[in-house]
Every structure is written in structure tokens, then in C-alpha cells.
Amino acid sequence: MSTIKNGYKILYQKLFHLDDRLLLIIAGSIAGICSGLAAVALRLSLESVLEWLHPFRHYGWAFIFPAIGALLSSLYLEKIAREGAGHGVPEVIYSVSRYGGLLRFRSSYSRLISSFLTIGSGGSAGPEAPVVMSGSAIGSSLAKFLGLNDRQRITLVGCGTAGAIASIFNAPIAGLVFSIEVILGEWKFVNIIPIAIAAVAGAQVSQAIIPEQVLFFHQPFNVGFPDIMASLCLALVTAMISVLFTKTLRQTGKLAKKAPFPLWVRAVIGGCIVGITGMFMPVVLAEGYHFIQSMISGTFSMGIFITFVAIFAKIFATSMTLGWGGSGGIFAPCLLIGSLTGIVFHKALFFLFPTIGCASEGAYALLGMTGIISGVMQAPLTGIFLIVEITGGYETILPLIVVSSISSTMSHYIEPASFYFKELIERGQFLRPGTDARILSDLNISELIQTEFIKVSENMVFRKFIEILKTSKQNFYPVIEDETGDYKGVIQISAIRKYALDPGMYDMIFLNQIMDTNVITASLENDLQEVLDMMDIDNMESIPVVENDRFIGMISKTRILDLYRRELIMQTSVQ
């Protein structure tokens, strides 16, 4: 092992030191293959456990399955993996923006296991987010193994994500687009090629291992002019449903947090409710790929009313699963809700205009999916490209773009933050590269602080201070206590100018009488945003930094501007 590593080190220094593109492409394809394998493994195991449980489904006590699954899943995450519940995508985004994509190796399998327990038992959730988490953790671990820097690690995290999505949907472009649009948030030339290759690698893995179980078969649709008009209306419907879905998900989550039960009890309650819903409406259980497939191929046989109810049942079940302690993502539920919406819309359309010559139910199911993905994740490109790849042709692209853009715009208007970002925005952790928030969080107080200051004693006579004033260029003088050296206050030249020009005052006052003790002080723990807010409140140009009663230095606006600008140049420059 060590010889391999030494060999790699020599190779890295000789070959990749100046241009890491080749390295990133090779490492990215490995990350893509690994995350593709993870996705395939989760899919295969889900398929087999769902098949194994299928004979028991018609028993009355079967509603307990999702409860058991959610219980095991929450216990596993809390006690063994020691990770938070939830779908994991915000964590990946935060890690990319804050810690250069650093993720624990443990994350590469923990979410797979917990979501396998949740979804395999029938909980309503999607396997995509766990696979994304696992793929990005694989990419991050690979980068760690290769000793790469933050920038390169972020690329590999993107590669892992792309490979995972590409593999699960057999849709490489959707993988690429999702990875850049949602996870990385910047379209950089250096990122695109490795991620594209990783996406293709991931898709190839799933095609090679489970060719007969590819999620969506390519099938062409004939789309005409009436469909474009119809898709305008469909977009409005999907936007409404998206907003409803996002809001329900968040509200149930909040409600569950307020409930006075430990996590595992919550998981059991949520699981039971999902199980009972599933008794009446089996379409809501698990990830629902089978139903999606049947809807696209036009063999879905539920009536319009029941399908309509199923939309809300699925929204409810997904919220109960994810909000109350289960583990999994919202991608597959989005697809299912979208296709149900599409089908209902298509049926209603035929009911109202029986003679209209529009496309088949399957096409509308796909359009509905685009609408919901664009609305909930506010990732319009992912929605468009996923469906384009599923249908395998560009016949549907026009209505797809119509639905996707209208749906994402509408839901953005009502709910400005997408489901993935909302949590991060609320916690102030949404830090896209090159944004103000990102630069403010990257710049540390200790980088900005100026420490070269003449300190003066509080018992100094003003005349002596005037002597110091004559020879130094400082505008701020920290005043300290004689014996302890503790910070007492600060003297600002602009505030004492009147007295400094009055020789009659020189022998009359001591520094503790003219120092300003009410100046807000910052500490090293404050972040830059807080410091700037403090400066804003009192209109200060500089504020002292005090730690454990000791004066450490000053932070000035001039210095912040200098470093801010340099940081902006660094972050937005093209490597």
C-alpha cells in the first residue's frame, strides 16, 4: 500500500502538479463508478426486500412494516452511525460550500443502510438523496486518499453525486446537471469534464449490471400543438402541488420536532400512519418506481378520482416518513407525485375535451414529473434533462421547457427557497461561491485583525498621552489597567480632538477620564457578518477585538475592504 502511495506521490509531483485535469478525470471516473455501484446495490437490495415482503402485504397487520423500518432506521442513524436524520443533500451542499466538500467516509454507507431500512419496509421516500450522499462521501474520501486540495475535492464530490444520479436513472446528463445545478452551484469549466465523465461511468455501471432493471425504458412520444397549450395549464397545477408538497414536508417536520417523544417513538408513529395509508392506497408505499413505470407506459389503471386522492396521500405519506424520523430523499416521491398529477390532468383534459388530439397518458406523466422536480427542487435544468434522457429524444423538449420554466418560476415566486436550500438559508449556511455570505464566512477575524498598537495606561496623565500622540500615527489607542493589563476602553483621536488642542486640559485629566468605555468590542469567535453589523450600529470605522478581557487588536473597515476584495478575486478567478 505504501509503495502505491509513494508511486502516486511521485506521479502527482511530476505529472499533475501543474495541470490536474487528467488526475481529476481519472479520479472522477473512479468516483463515478463507485457511486454507481452504491446506487445499483441499493436498488437491487430494495427490489429484493420489497419482493420478499410483497406476499405479506395483504395481511391486516402489514401496516406495521413501515413502523419497524423507520424504527430500525432511526435507531441505526442515532446510535450506530451517529448522524442526523433527513435526506442529506443540504449537508452535502453545506460541506461543499464551507468545508471544501469534506465528508466522513462513514456517510458513504450509513445513509444507504438507513434508507434501505426505511424504504424497503415501505416508507415513502426516495433512494436518490441517500445515494447522492453516499456518492459524494465516496468522492470526498477518494480525494482525501489522494491528498487533494479543497477545490479538487469539491470536483470529486460533484463526480460522486453525478455518478449516483446517473446510475439510478440511467441518465448521465441529468446526473451532470443535478450535480452542478444543485450540489456545486457554479458552472466552472474545470468541473464539467470530470463530472460528465463520472456521470457516464455511473450510468454505464448500472447498464452493465442490471440492464433489465433500468428504471425507465426509452420511449418516444408524439407531441403536438395542443399539448403545448395544455402544458401551460399543467405547469400551473404542478407549481401549486410543488408548493403544497414543500410546505407540508416542512410543517410535518416542525410538528414532529415539537412532539414530546424520543426519536424512535416518533419514527414508529410516523411509520404506522404511513402503513395505514398504504393499506388503502398501496401506491404511496416505498419509492414507487414500479408505479412510475406503469404510468409512463400507459398501463396504470386507477380511476381519476382515486388518482387525484393518491397525489395528496403520497404527499402526506412522504411527509410522515421523512418528517417523523425515516431516512430517504424526495426525488422519487417527486417523480411519483408528478406522474400522478400528469395522469389526473390528462384524464381531466379528455373528460373536458374528448376530441382533443393530444399525446398519451405516459407523456403527461413525464411532463408532470418535470413540473414537480422543477418546482420542489427549483432545479429546472435537472427536470428537463432527466425527462429528455428518459424519453430518449427531443420530441418532447418544447412542452418540457414550458412546464419546467413556468413551474419553477411560479413556485419560486411563492416559496423563494427550494426544498434543498430552505434549511440552509434558515440557518445562514447557504454559501454559494462568489457570494457575499460566502466571502464573509470564509474570512476569519484572526485574518483581519491588526495587532500593532501602542497601549496606554488608564492612569496616564493627558499631557504624556499628547507626547505619544505627536510621534505615532495611530488613530485608536487601547487603554489598559496598570496591574492586570486588562482592557478598559479605547481612545479615539477624532473624539478627543477638542481636548487635545486645549493645553489647559493637559494636566487636569487622566486617560481613564477621556477614554471611551462604551465602544462595542468584538471577540475572535464573532464572524465577520456580526462584526460588520456591530460597526454599522455605532457607525464605527474600527472596533477593538477583546478576548478574555485582553486587548488583541483592532479591525478596521479599510482592512476589511482590502481583504474582501482580494478574497472575491480569489474565489471568482478561473483556475
Added chain:
Amino acid sequence: MELSVFDLSKHLGVVPNTIERWIRQGKLPVSQKGAKYRFDTKELEKWASKHNIRLNFSDKDAIQKDIKSVIPLSAAVQNGGVFFDIQGTDVNSVLKSAIGKITNIPDDFKTDLLDRLIEREKALSTGIGNGIAIPHPREQLGYLTEPLVSICFLENPVDYKALDNQPVSVLFFILCPELKMHLHLLSALSFCLRDNQFTNFLKSRPDPIALIEKIEILQKANPI
């Protein structure tokens, strides 16, 4: 509520040209009425919270409340009073008898005040020369409701270890509840004492009304 470009520029602390550039670049939620641009406060608030920009329409006067009315020296002298024939042979005894005479100090605090004044004199004499001293404590006196400047004429000049080693015959006590007033009164007093006419006038031991009038005249020449 609707705002104009000028109003918004005041709220954001930029010049109107900047607002116009932002409108041109499509960065502000603006509506156009004829040739004029108008901003809706609700939309602006939404925009500001989205972009993490501080925008406060409500209290504009918050900045002005800081400027407090400063008490003029003559008023402080009226508060403090003018006293004659203070007895004593050295610094401590002079201070003691002067404090005994000043009426506006609560009796309970007189011994404490004396200690503080003596301590201040030990650290550095407040005798500024020309027979004048300005005794004051280093800490502010929270129990006073108003700043006092008491002028005390001594019966006999006393060696005060002043800067010019001349014996002192006039004491200006500055006693303030707040530091800001103290600095202000000290500065105003030092302005008066730089005036030779005034110091000569002091030597004639004028009556309180004439003294306060003289201070008022000098005060007008040095408005703060």
C-alpha cells in the same frame, strides 16, 4: 408607502446616482411613473431581506437622540455657588472647609468626596498656576442630580504644589454626575482661565452676580 430615488438613497446611505445605476442594471424592485421612479416599501423590504441588506424605514431620529443638551458653565456656577473667605493653611484643610460650605452636596457624601479630592491632589496637583486650582475627583459622582462648579475664594493663599509654585487663592470645584459634562465644563473653564482679563478680574474678588455675568460673556466667545 412610496419612496423616490432620493428617499431611498438616504435610507441606503448611497448617492442618488448609485440608485439610478442599480435601476439601470435591473437590481431594484422599481416601478416607473412617467419619468419618475417609485419604490414600494414592502417590496423593498422583501428585496432587502433576501439580499441581506440593512434597510430601516421606521426610526430615523435614532441618531439624533445622542446629542444631549450640555449645560453651560455659567449655569453650573449658579448651581455650585460662589463662596468667600475659605479658611485653612494647607491643601487638605482648605478642601475640607470649602466642601463644608458648598450647599448642594448631600451631607452624607461630604467625607467621601473629600477623600477623593485629596487622593486626586496626591496623584497630581490641580493647581494650574496663576493662583488658581481646579480640584475635582477622578470618578464621577452619581449622587449629584446636576453638575456643579463652585468657586471658592480663600482667606489666605495656600501652597498648593501648583505648576508655577505660586500660592493658590481661588478654587474651582468641578463636581459632575457624568464624565461627558465634566470634560465639557473643564474645557470651558480652562478657556475662561486662559483670558488674562478674567484672571485679573478674579483677583479683585468680585461679587457672584458680576462673576457669572463675566463668565456668560466669555462663554459666548467660545460656543461649543
